[in-house]
Amino acid sequence: MDRIVRLASQRAVVIFSTSSCCMCHAIKAFFHDQGVNYAAHELDEDPQGRDMEMTLARLLGRSTPVPVVFIGGKLVGSTDRVMSLHLSGKLTPMLREAGAKWL
């Protein structure tokens, strides 16, 4: 858990994903198109990845732990949460506040 928190605070936008997950790819593409400089951690490439996956799964209450997005060190959620925020227009202010976006 600590590792997750630590990693999450390293950048304005942090995404935990797995290299084979295509939904993770979609989320990354999304932030890229938004002009956000994000940091992605591939849990399948991390030695403690398995534990982190389980922790994240518990945190979200889902079986698939990835992708998980942290903005400004705070947990935002998975793809659907990000999409909802974006459609309601709340994502951009959040990104600006975290310093991930200047436009």
Add this chain to the structure above:
Amino acid sequence: MLPATAPLPPLALLPQAFCVVSSSGRPPPLSGGTWAWRVGIGPWGGQGRGWRSWLGLAVVACSLRSPHHHRRVLPLLGGAASSKVWFPFSGVCAPSGHLSSDPELYVEFGLRPAEPSNMNSPSAQFLTSTRMGIYELNKHLGLWRDSFKVDSSQNTGVSTIVKADRIIDQRLEDSQELPGPAEEFDQEANKPNDKISRRLAQNREAARKSRLRKKAYIQQLESSRMKLTQLEQELERARQQGAYVGGSSGDSLVGMSTINTGVATFEMEYGHWIEEQNKQICALRAALQAHASDIELRILVESSLNHYDELFQMKALAAKADVFYLMSGMWKTSAERFFLWIGGFRPSEVLKVLRPKLDPLTEQQVMAVYNLQQSSQQAEDALSQGMDKLQQTLAETLASDPLGASDVANYMGQMATAMAKLDALVSFVNQADHLRQQTLQQMYRILTMRQSARGLLALGDYFQRLRALSSLWAARPREPA
């Protein structure tokens, strides 16, 4: 036909009677050999006389002593003394026993057309009849007593016709031609009563018709309800047994009955969904045309949004059953399939189509809708890129060196990976539906109630037209092969 000779007891007045007779003795015999009693009734215990000529009172009474004559038709006549017009009526008396002292005495009173020919037949039909027990008669008498004064001068045998009751008038109207003298007396008073009775008849007719309509509607509802419960039972059974083989899934195998169940279930439910959708569209249209209030529109708008939510739930279940089926759009019509994007409509495209229908919009709303459109577009692009990546990795997983040393483990491993990849497809469909749902919710927040109603109507109408187009296309005349 001899009358009984017993004196008529001062029974009572029947409110529906109107003829009164003088209290003189027997009337002259009438044509046809019948004769009549003329009876008058006075206030009960009034002047102490048994018989009184009385305004607007008549009574039919008879008494019979012998039991086997318990039913006898006595043609009776009464009339107006003032113009010496006789209004014929007749009655049937069916006393059950003795006389007035017997509380069981009933008087059956009726009116019938005054055709002379009728008079002779004891079994003539009576237009109306009423039965009263002796105590009831007393009650009515009491009422009359209050409204009329006893005038001893009436005793001289002059009496007048008074229409005591409108019901009598109706009976008059219903009956056939009245004899001339009576008619000319009553003509004036008949006209407004004509209208009244006609109107009443019309009302009765209308009421009857609406009762029939209501009955038919209720029967229809009942049968639909039964059908619905039957279908729900079938559905439940199909789900449990998994033996329902159906659906248009091309790759259905005999062993994979569970998948077919999911597909078949979805198809059936989707059919119902479409039917309900059509009804809701009509309701929205009607409400908007009728300029319904915001409160009424809200009900329709919210039920419409809930209806879409139901569709997304159904699709989620179907995706678990067979995601390829959902992705193929086989459950949609051909024209809708042309616009398919990850198993459904593309939200930004739909927003573009509907946007002009929502005018006029405020500045703020214009901005909000534009932003929503943009956000949706961006989200869609992200999902599309994810889908492309999925295709790519699936292709890579399946593509192997055909010339290389193929071993079973490798092959199985490949297939396992590919299968796992396909699971991701389910999450993409779910995300796409989530996007559609969020777009609808956001629009509801941006727009006023009326605009939302218009928007939902436009959306539903748009897809209805696509479906109609598909039908036309399917039915188009083909060139002979």
